[in-house]
Amino acid sequence: MNQLLQQARDNNDSRLNLPDTFFTREGVKVESAGDVWVLPLLYRHSRLDFSRIQSGTLKAVVKSCIIDQATRVSSHAGVQYWSDISAAIFSKQTDYSLVSDLSIDDLELRLIAVMEAAINEARKRHRLWALYRPIQWYIWCAENYPEFGFSEIYAHELEAMEIPGNPKGEAVRQEDPDRGPLHRTLELQLIINTLKQDNSMEYEHLQQKAAIALSIAFGRNPANLTFLKETDLINLTPDSDSPCYILRMPRIKKRQLAPRDDMVDEYLEPDIAKHLVALINASQHKKLVVDADGSVREIERPLFIKPTENSYALESKRWDDAFNMMSTGIANLIRGFIKRHNLISPLTGELMHVTPRRLRYTLATGLAVEGISKRELARILDHTDTQHVQVYFEMAGRIVEHLDKATTKALSNYLNFFKGKVVDSDIEAVNGDRDDKYLIFVDEQNPTVQSDIGVCGESSVCHLDPPYSCYLCPKFQPYRHADHEQVLDCLLASRTERLEKYENARLGIQLDEVISAVAQVVKICEEGQENV
Numbered sequence: 001m002n003q004l005l006q007q008a009r010d011n012n013d014s015r016l017n018l019p020d021t022f023f024t025r026e027g028v029k030v031e032s033a034g035d036v037w038v039l040p041l042l043y044r045h046s047r048l049d050f051s052r053i054q055s056g057t058l059k060a061v062v063k064s065c066i067i068d069q070a071t072r073v074s075s076h077a078g079v080q081y082w083s084d085i086s087a088a089i090f091s092k093q094t095d096y097s098l099v100s101d102l103s104i105d106d107l108e109l110r111l112i113a114v115m116e117a118a119i120n121e122a123r124k125r126h127r128l129w130a131l132y133r134p135i136q137w138y139i140w141c142a143e144n145y146p147e148f149g150f151s152e153i154y155a156h157e158l159e160a161m162e163i164p165g166n167p168k169g170e171a172v173r174q175e176d177p178d179r180g181p182l183h184r185t186l187e188l189q190l191i192i193n194t195l196k197q198d199n200s201m202e203y204e205h206l207q208q209k210a211a212i213a214l215s216i217a218f219g220r221n222p223a224n225l226t227f228l229k230e231t232d233l234i235n236l237t238p239d240s241d242s243p244c245y246i247l248r249m250p251r252i253k254k255r256q257l258a259p260r261d262d263m264v265d266e267y268l269e270p271d272i273a274k275h276l277v278a279l280i281n282a283s284q285h286k287k288l289v290v291d292a293d294g295s296v297r298e299i300e301r302p303l304f305i306k307p308t309e310n311s312y313a314l315e316s317k318r319w320d321d322a323f324n325m326m327s328t329g330i331a332n333l334i335r336g337f338i339k340r341h342n343l344i345s346p347l348t349g350e351l352m353h354v355t356p357r358r359l360r361y362t363l364a365t366g367l368a369v370e371g372i373s374k375r376e377l378a379r380i381l382d383h384t385d386t387q388h389v390q391v392y393f394e395m396a397g398r399i400v401e402h403l404d405k406a407t408t409k410a411l412s413n414y415l416n417f418f419k420g421k422v423v424d425s426d427i428e429a430v431n432g433d434r435d436d437k438y439l440i441f442v443d444e445q446n447p448t449v450q451s452d453i454g455v456c457g458e459s460s461v462c463h464l465d466p467p468y469s470c471y472l473c474p475k476f477q478p479y480r481h482a483d484h485e486q487v488l489d490c491l492l493a494s495r496t497e498r499l500e501k502y503e504n505a506r507l508g509i510q511l512d513e514v515i516s517a518v519a520q521v522v523k524i525c526e527e528g529q530e531n532v
Contacts, residue, residue: 016060016063018032019067020033022071024039024071025071025074026040026074026258028040028318036050037050037066038315038316039075040075041076045328048082052090053093054093054099054100055100057148057149058090060148061150062085064144065137065140066082068140081133081137084133085133085134085137088122089115089118096113098111104147104148107148107149108149111138112154115138115154118134119161128163129163131163135158135161135163139155139159179357180361181358181361181362181364181366182352182358182359184362184512185516186346186512187345187346187347189417190352191212191216191354193416193417194341195209196271198341201282203283204336205340206275206282207279207304207333208334208336208337208340209275209337210276210278211225211330212334212337212354213272214247215330218266218363218380219359219363219380219381220356221252221356222327222328222331222356223252223327224249224382225304225325226329227250227259227260227321228303230280230301230302233245233246233273233277234246234248244267245267245268245270245276246265246266247265247268248266249382250262276303283301288300288301290309290314290319297319299322310322310325310326338354360381363380364380364381368392368393377392416520417471418472418524420471420474421477422477422479422480422521422525423455423479424479424481426455428477429457430475430477431455431456431457431459438452438455438456439452439453439454439455439456439470441482441486444490445490449486453478453483454470454476454478454479456475456476456477457476467487468487468491469514471514484518484522484525488518488519488522495511495512
């Protein structure tokens with residue numbers, strides 16, 4: 001009996017006529033004779049291992065579906081289908097005995113049972129959208145291979161189901177402290193300040209700085225960064241003392257045949273460009289060569305060079321991408337930067353959880369707060385339409401948290417925005433003998449209340465707007481005996497007034513750094529510390 005079942009199954013599998021090789025929509029040849037395939041996605045794991053499927057019949061129809069997706073839609077679609085089908089169906093194959101020696105009738109009943117279990121589980125977790133591809137796979141199999149155990153009647157029931165779309169921006173809406181946007185003042189500014197002060201020239205540290213700088217500036221997915229070449233950084237004014245840089249950024253749209261088919265020019269601020277220039281300069285001695293089917297081939301350097309060869313690129317014979325990082329490599333660089341500097345979140349009291357996606361959320365939410373248009377935000381995030389950016393505008397009006405004196409003082413230890421030196425008298429201060437360098441605070445609500453708060457240590461003309469901006473300046477020397485508490489009270493009151501009067505989150509956020517710096521000075525004076 002078992003021999004008859006095995007023979008029937010083998011006959012079924014052979015009727016699929018699965019090829020030993022096929023070409024993806026991108027034109028890349030894939031070896032498909034065995035159970036391990038490598039699709040040409042170099043920025044994420046794309047090795048498909050079908051050996052885990054116990055039923056030979058199911059293995060064959062799954063392979064056929066993946067070939068259809070990879071050749072007709074994209075390699076990305078093929079990988080996504082396998083990932084979702086594997087998670088929803090074959091993670092349960094032992095529980096539902098989807099084994100090799102099943103009759104077609106038994107296989108049909110057990111497949112339906114697995115599908116129903118997956119659907120019920122997804123409904124309970126409000127994740128029915130995650131079953132879109134497994135459901136489409138079953139429907140596709142029922143249309144093409146009903147004789148292999150796929151019920152056409154059940155497929156019609158699945159077709160009638162209403163499957164919601166992937167909820168966009170849930171992490172943003174919930175302001176998840178580990179998944180949502182970073183707090184612009186309490187967390188993002190801490191990262192930016194650390195980036196400015198990081199002078200390490202170690203190669204991996206240069207990669208970390210470039211990765212985090214680009215992610216903060218553009219909010220692109222890490223896949224975009226993996227396909228950057230050093231030559232994509234262009235100085236438009238090579239003969240000028242003030243260089244003007246643009247970066248040719250790969251767009252990587254799903255329907256593109258190759259990741260670099262469509263590029264967009266992005267202007268780079270000097271503070272961002274310098275990290276890329278430093279990384280490129282450090283790579284000049286690196287000569288990248290690869291064994292391309294027996295011949296040695298020199299490879300153009302990517303901006304982010306993988307320490308070892310990209311096995312996915314080699315297996316799919318995409319030699320030009322042989323040293324491209326994976327998306328996980330970019331994410332690891334960002335995590336490495338946070339861990340190296342031990343950046344603690346003032347909100348959680350733990351090491352910051354920073355990912356490329358969170359930096360993307362942070363950029364988008366910040367721009368929405370600033371009043372950017374939906375169309376322009378979609379362009380910056382490289383979306384083809386505006387439907388994906390709506391969530392950021394929903395959040396813009398309620399992104400500013402309440403700040404009080406106690407909270408501000410408690411958070412000041414983490415933020416360290418004050419970089420100056422507290423002094424006891426003019427004698428200790430640089431420029432302490434110059435009357436024009438004395439700084440006075442005047443209460444906006446009651447101008448008769450005035451007090452000396454410190455001395456400016458800048459020898460030349462200062463272009464800051466005293467006295468508030470002084471607290472962020474490393475040349476500022478506040479008096480220990482001054483009433484900085486009064487300055488803090490006035491700032492907090494001004495922040496609240498602006499938010500209530502104008503209902504504009506940006507006006508409140510603009511004061512947050514100064515408030516934190518003043519709170520830090522107050523705390524230093526209270527604790528009797530002399531230096532930061």
